[in-house]
Amino acid sequence: MSDTTLHGYADIAAVGTLLADPTRARVLAALADGRALPASVLAAEAGVAASTASEHLSRLVGGGLLVVERSGRHRYYRLASPEVAAAIEAMAVLAPAPPVRSLRQSTRAAALRRARSCYDHLAGRLGVAVTAALLDRQALVRTDGYAGNERAQGDPISAPLSEHPYRLGPEAGSVFAELGVDLADANDSRRPLLRFCVDWSEQRHHLSGALGAAILTRMESAGWVARQDSRRALRLTERGADELDRILGVALPA
Secondary structure, three states: OOHHHHOOOOOHHHHHHHHOOHHHHHHHHHOOOOOOEEHHHHHHHHOOOHHHHHHHHHHHHHOOOEEEEEEOOEEEEEEOOHHHHHHHHHHHHHOOOOOOOOHHHOOHHHHHHHOEEEOOEEEHHHHHHHHHHHHHOOOEEEOOOOOOOEOOOOOOOOEEOOOOOEEEOOOHHHHHHHHOOOHHHHHOOOOOOOEEEEOOOOOEEEEEHHHHHHHHHHHHHOOOEEEOOOOOEEEEOHHHHHHHHHHHOOOOOO
16 A cells, blocks of 8 residues: 555545445445446346446446456456455445335346346356255266366356366266256257356356256256246245255255
8 A cells, every 4th residue: 555545645535426326336236246247237236227337337447446357249347356345345334224115126137146047957046056066965076176166267257168177976876866857867868968157147157958957947847946027037945945955955045
């Protein structure tokens, strides 16, 4: 830290102006866990139109609080540094809790981040948690030296992986059987048994391919998850929460 900053000459007001707008504050809060999210998702999180979100994102980038990362045709926004996250956390300690005035505050974007279908397999926080649990139970094994299902260096922010570092583990037969998934049936598919995607909301790997599709099909047929109004968003039922906790140790609320 420079002497100028220590003696109070930093332009705190400029940063304060950026943080003072409720929309920009919600955008920063959505990114406070270190992930990168596209403008469309941030607009939904903030409850504003895409054009309005674009204006606010430009100001946050120009003010040095956000940076932009391209992945294919899309632009993803993330906090510019750990110091920005620390500043948000520090201000949250001082700020009062906002009153809940409408159901809109529980946004569709939040529901999609909790659990959703990604084509025909499970994604979101639930999909990532199930994949991590399959690794913990040795139904899957990772072979590239990374821990768990974290995104590897060089992986895209959000995309199916053309090559992946996973294989079936020694406990695959028993674990998938307990889930109600027949490995032989899934392996008869014309598509690869194991595929993986980088989850756009969690930025970790989730299971796709024929086996991922078989898991989601089983969870829906057993009533463990249910489609919400958007069709892509999924709701974990009480029965599903109990079964996933019992079989895999996935402790997520229904």
